[in-house]
Amino acid sequence: MIQACYRELHRYKYQLVEPYQHAVGIREQVIDTPFLSLDAAGLLGIANGYAWDGSSGPTIDTLNFMRGALVHDSLYQLMRMEKLPFSYRDHVDQLLRAICLEDGMSKFRAWYLYQAVKLFGGANATPGSGQSDKIICVPPEVQE
Numbered sequence: 001m002i003q004a005c006y007r008e009l010h011r012y013k014y015q016l017v018e019p020y021q022h023a024v025g026i027r028e029q030v031i032d033t034p035f036l037s038l039d040a041a042g043l044l045g046i047a048n049g050y051a052w053d054g055s056s057g058p059t060i061d062t063l064n065f066m067r068g069a070l071v072h073d074s075l076y077q078l079m080r081m082e083k084l085p086f087s088y089r090d091h092v093d094q095l096l097r098a099i100c101l102e103d104g105m106s107k108f109r110a111w112y113l114y115q116a117v118k119l120f121g122g123a124n125a126t127p128g129s130g131q132s133d134k135i136i137c138v139p140p141e142v143q144e
Helices: 063-080 086-102 107-120
Strands: 004-008 020-023 036-038 043-046 134-138
Touching (some): 043 063, 063 086
Antiparallel strands (some): 020 043
């Protein structure tokens, strides 16, 4: 019997339905993974199907937060994967603030958001800090 395997997701609320690109100003790194890429010109590519979790902590997902969260979460993931040096963390946090302001977030909320990720976000960018997804196969492989 052929089994079907799927991934049980732990951290994600949203999934892209079309590819997205954003200039992030990180030009020293060239990265290519199945869902995320960064070219020499500093253009971040996020593939269709990429999943992210939106806001974390005491904040809510609003339209003026979603694009910033997408870019921020993808760059933090690259840091967790050790594809992007952790030393870019402050740049990535400031980029979140800038995108949110560009999308119409109030200056106070954008400042508050930046302070929160600056103070509490480091654990989410630390290599190896991500929780692995569980792979489940149905029906389970039968032992003979």
